[in-house]
Amino acid sequence: MAAAGLAGSAMAQEVVDQAAVAKIREEGLNHSKVMETAFYLTDVAGPRLSNSPGLKRAQDWAVKQLTSWGMVNAKLEPWGKFGKGWEVQKNYAAITVPYYHAIIAIPKAWTPSTNGLIKGEVVLVKADTTTDLDKYKGKLAGKIVIFDTQAKLQRSKNPDLSRYTDEELAKMEAATLAPAGGAPRRQFDANSPQFAAMRRARAMRATINEFLLNEKVGLILAQGRGTDGTTFTTNGASYADTAKAVAPELETSGEDYLRILRLVKAGQKVELEADIKTEFFNKDLQGYNVIAEIPGTDKKLKDQVIMIGGHLDSWHGATGATDNAAGSAVMMEAMRILKAINYKPKRTIRIALWSSEEQGLFGSRGYVAQHFGDRATMALKPEHAKLDAYYNLDNGTGKIRGIYLQGDSAAGPIFKAWLAPFKDLGAGSVTVGNTGGTDHQSYDALGLPGFQFIQDGMDYNTRTHHSNQDTYDRLSEEDLKQAATIVASFVYNTSERKEMIPRKTLPTPPPAR
């Protein structure tokens, strides 16, 4: 009851221009270009690993497209040094003995090529200590190496697709204020036996990898997470221009990995052939974000900036449709909608499509550091005072169900009022809670109002997030149209609002390490 009363009174304070919302809805729901935008960002551009040619294609297209829709100052803005680009240019591997079977596998990001088409026996390497490696000395040149695992493939008893239930949303809404900076991290006891064992295992794996490289191993097989042909990808080496050399490594589908492993463990001879070609790009180590604006028109307010964004970079096994062409396309579409209805915003509206989110939110962190201040010292720049709010989208293709406040409870009644016209589209929940793992955190860390929307999970966690199945087919047109419409409406309301979005207390600088 108290909550309902609060929302009621807040909605009374916040005036929502219903005619503007209607215009935005008409454009966003009935004249959408979001799927066309997503098509260009995924199918046409291809995989968009940080600093890869695929990301460059998508960035250049986005700048051109935003300009063609009437945005100004569209550009690639450097945010700092990232490292090497990388892409796959040939990817073939097959079992050839005891019979032929082409496997589903993806080179780990930033790993090198095989030495052309290689053919070799699969060798199971078991080593708990450095001396265990001695028995393999001189025996692994050109061989294909596999490691043991106890992993069995598990079938889920739940559907791949999911949406939030009313109960789940109500529970999120009832959440209380999280401590500043998010939930406290689990503390590891550096002296615990578990931690020591973990440290030893990690060190041993590094030792093994160096040994394998020195032994001129042909290829390493790693078991990719996933099942049914869905394989999740990771990186196998650093993107730094100074990175140490590693051996070629192939993230192999669970079914294929376990088949090979079972055969080898049963004493059956297994041979593979593989031809992996990967290319590194060293010419420009700089990272870039796509930036474009609709300039503000109110004399007093046009220096204030509302930002929206999502990361454009992806992993390399597919075309990063839900992670995060979806968010990028929605944000571009929100800008398009506002131009299409000929909106002249009071404040300046700026879109940012980040890069290198997948390696540590680098694009947004670099942008925030350049424009707003230094998280380490909390030394702030003048633009810090002018940033009204940042809205982010990066949780897949699911429609917007509400918004996370990141502890900024004063913003709650405002957003509740803004969501009210979208009840029929499934949105309305406001939670004071935090969500992490993406670019609004770069803003939040500096005390700027940075928000991520609550989205239906769909098959993000079961199938698409960093997998070889994150393709255009996973995108839900209806959901993306809804999301773009709501984002455009939020931007409109933020721009029209008398005051800026209320802020949390500035965080204190983190203790020096």
Place this chain on the structure above:
Amino acid sequence: MAAAGLAGSAMAQEVVDQAAVAKIREEGLNHSKVMETAFYLTDVAGPRLSNSPGLKRAQDWAVKQLTSWGMVNAKLEPWGKFGKGWEVQKNYAAITVPYYHAIIAIPKAWTPSTNGLIKGEVVLVKADTTTDLDKYKGKLAGKIVIFDTQAKLQRSKNPDLSRYTDEELAKMEAATLAPAGGAPRRQFDANSPQFAAMRRARAMRATINEFLLNEKVGLILAQGRGTDGTTFTTNGASYADTAKAVAPELETSGEDYLRILRLVKAGQKVELEADIKTEFFNKDLQGYNVIAEIPGTDKKLKDQVIMIGGHLDSWHGATGATDNAAGSAVMMEAMRILKAINYKPKRTIRIALWSSEEQGLFGSRGYVAQHFGDRATMALKPEHAKLDAYYNLDNGTGKIRGIYLQGDSAAGPIFKAWLAPFKDLGAGSVTVGNTGGTDHQSYDALGLPGFQFIQDGMDYNTRTHHSNQDTYDRLSEEDLKQAATIVASFVYNTSERKEMIPRKTLPTPPPAR
């Protein structure tokens, strides 16, 4: 109440030797070799398409293994002429323009090789009439052809894995007697516009395929059913030694097919490279079943035969684990259990591992025709009178929940009693209903008591049945142990029973066509 009364009175008539059941349970549940058997039939033998080297490896291993367990008369028994063997010896295809992406795709069975490593542009062929083809004349040599589709990939809102609920089983038990020969087939009106359209479409597709072959097309892409990397396979040509030539054709995963199609339809240039090598085997066109026996020991009854079986052949995209290494391994394990407990059966017990089930139950039909009689004329052979019962398993890896009577209602109370000791393992349901699609039908068609067990569906229909994901990992150890134990117990009870299993009335010969 009536049903319970019937079951109760039937169980009073059927005496189940609880000590024997206990021995079978102990061997089957605690000393099982079913997973080891399944490993050899799948991982070690590989795909087992009819008359392929993989099927031959599995057949030879099965004969050897059954013999080593003490079976006699283990052999490959020819059942008639099948046709050509075929296997994949190289399978590589990738998008190379507008960027590199290796696709998930499988050659359609019995299609030929590409002309080595080919590279070509993808051309969308749209032809509703023969004259529509004219515009492609002279333009398709070496090209890669794709067809349009309206198909979108659908995400299921249900879990991949399923087991029968108590309600579903109760409904099956409550089913009434199906008409002889199964449910009546839906009659097509040969004069209906729909039927005419279907006939035209099929004829047009045949015309197109011949045109493409004559134009020396490099490769045809077909959309494989399935999603998430799971791709279901089919055949693309006849296995007959007299089959007409066709062009190479690749069953392409939904995601990859639709990506290529979207790009081409949007006017984006797409190029592929592919290297498909398939091999045909013409030396021996004969089909074979694996046969082995535990001879009967009762003077009066040893000429009577109890048969158990499942088909050993599979499709080629994976190792046919659930379809049907599972059933084959369970049946081999049932034989092993009976030998392991040193059972001296009254009647002769015979296992048959069929081939060419996937092309039309050919192995079992051929066997039945050679041993029991002619379905067309209903001319019966002497062995027809001696066949006690045939039990089949071919519905995947799910445990046995009961048995289909195929309308042989007199067998119901008997089986109900035999299932009673397995209530704790989830089995107990008897339905008078039919199930189709596998080898017990060859027996049923000739009026012989042929039964298939009710099995939990698991992910048979969602993921494994004829797909590239039908691998050993899909096998559920606990379920297969349970199934082998129940089958062994059924065989034991059939062998010990005073009378043979009651039969239905003999069918009349089908009308000559």
